[in-house]
Amino acid sequence: MPPVTPGSESSAALIAAIAAGDRDAFSRFYDLTAPMAFGLIRRVLRDPEAAADVLQEVFWQVWQDASRYDPTRGSPEAWLVTRAKTRAIDRLRSMRRRDRTFAAPVDESVAPRREEPAQNPAVVAEDKSLVQTALAQLPEAQRRVIELAFFEGLTQSEIATRLGEPLGTVKTRARLGLDRLRGVLGGERLSAT
Amino acid sequence: MNRDEIGELAAAYALGGLEGEDLARFEALLEAGDQDAVRALRECGDTLVGLAAAAPEPPPPGVKAALMERIAAAPAARPSAPSEAVRPLPRRRPRALWPVVLSGAMAAGLAAVVVGWSVSSTYEKRLDALARDAEQLRAELRGQQAVIAILRDPATQVVALAGLPPAPAARARMMWHAKAGGVFVATGLPAPPEGKAYQLWAIAGGNAPVSAGVFTVDASGTGSLAVRPLPGVSTVNAFAVTLEPAGGLAAPSGDMYLLGRS
Numbered sequence: 026m027p028p029v030t031p032g033s034e035s036s037a038a039l040i041a042a043i044a045a046g047d048r049d050a051f052s053r054f055y056d057l058t059a060p061m062a063f064g065l066i067r068r069v070l071r072d073p074e075a076a077a078d079v080l081q082e083v084f085w086q087v088w089q090d091a092s093r094y095d096p097t098r099g100s101p102e103a104w105l106v107t108r109a110k111t112r113a114i115d116r117l118r119s120m121r122r123r124d125r126t127f128a129a130p131v132d133e134s135v136a137p138r139r140e141e142p143a144q145n146p147a148v149v150a151e152d153k154s155l156v157q158t159a160l161a162q163l164p165e166a167q168r169r170v171i172e173l174a175f176f177e178g179l180t181q182s183e184i185a186t187r188l189g190e191p192l193g194t195v196k197t198r199a200r201l202g203l204d205r206l207r208g209v210l211g212g213e214r215l216s217a218t
Numbered sequence: 219m220n221r222d223e224i225g226e227l228a229a230a231y232a233l234g235g236l237e238g239e240d241l242a243r244f245e246a247l248l249e250a251g252d253q254d255a256v257r258a259l260r261e262c263g264d265t266l267v268g269l270a271a272a273a274p275e276p277p278p279p280g281v282k283a284a285l286m287e288r289i290a291a292a293p294a295a296r297p298s299a300p301s302e303a304v305r306p307l308p309r310r311r312p313r314a315l316w317p318v319v320l321s322g323a324m325a326a327g328l329a330a331v332v333v334g335w336s337v338s339s340t341y342e343k344r345l346d347a348l349a350r351d352a353e354q355l356r357a358e359l360r361g362q363q364a365v366i367a368i369l370r371d372p373a374t375q376v377v378a379l380a381g382l383p384p385a386p387a388a389r390a391r392m393m394w395h396a397k398a399g400g401v402f403v404a405t406g407l408p409a410p411p412e413g414k415a416y417q418l419w420a421i422a423g424g425n426a427p428v429s430a431g432v433f434t435v436d437a438s439g440t441g442s443l444a445v446r447p448l449p450g451v452s453t454v455n456a457f458a459v460t461l462e463p464a465g466g467l468a469a470p471s472g473d474m475y476l477l478g479r480s
Contacts, residue, residue: 048289051289052286055285059282060275061271063274064273065273067275077280080277080278081281084281088289097251097256098248099263100263103263107234114234156272156273159269159272171233174230174233174235175234175266178235181235181237184235199230199233199235200222200225200229203265203266206265207261207265210268
């Protein structure tokens, strides 16, 4: 697996070439970043076929929208990660809606929402040890906020409602959690490569 | 705005959960090229890239092939094509199969409409059935509550009725409350002949019997009747059951099957 260096010259140059219609650049960018994007999508979506579909959609968007990439907002990888995550969560929601329509919606109002804990992707994802290790080093409260936001796509006020915490607390925890994660992942990457 | 606050906005923005006024504020900062905001967002974005990159997974080989084919098939559509109008993904050989893909997509769309319609009509039927069940249960509950209210009231008369020669084994019980009405239960009665039914009578003092309703019995000889308050009847001296024409009569005419005095 080639190491991903966010914001490296090469990925920024590749995006610029893709924007100019360079297919080889697209092919190289795909090889460089698709495993990362697919790992993330699979974390949100367990269904491998749906995940493959989303991966294709995301990279099709990369091809079409490369000219809109704005380097001041972050690295090409960060741009890709945001798109992959957003698309995967959109798909997850539409699958849940469909499942609810075809299951027993009449019972939903009385039955406890039993699927919630099981669908916490951070819990069910198998063998994502490095992510687990990184997240595990966060205090539980910070970890939950990051998981709910990043892997389940909840907004901050939705997270506040879900956890029964004030909005200000959720905001602070998201920032502290990311700060901490940055430190943890920095160390991990050094030791892993 | 202090740096902590900018850090919070950037974290939420990168995680995708920023909304409303906060989102507008942060986008304004980015538009204005605020260095703290830009730096904070970059850091957060790179952290999330690090998180994603920590668990890479090899993508299925077909995805890249499909993408490259798609790109080769539609170079002219790029880069002016609107990004949000992402079409359903043709899985293989999109160029040669466009008509098939399009008609397939239309068929899928139609199928979705039909399935959606049939699902919703199925659920409408289910909801109707449940509403009817609920109404029936509520009616039963009201009946039971009325019975319990009658039983609990000390003013309620309980009258036992005994079988007369046409049905000596028959027994019945009347719980009677002048204002609330009453509940009558009989057992051991023979099934009435075709076109006939049992009629319950309330006899108060020297007045003529007043009809309290008509009932029939099931195969085991059991029948029951909910009796409404009878106009002009308060304390009842006796209840009687006679066999009458199916709809009942204004005054008893047939054989008496049960009689009980209070």
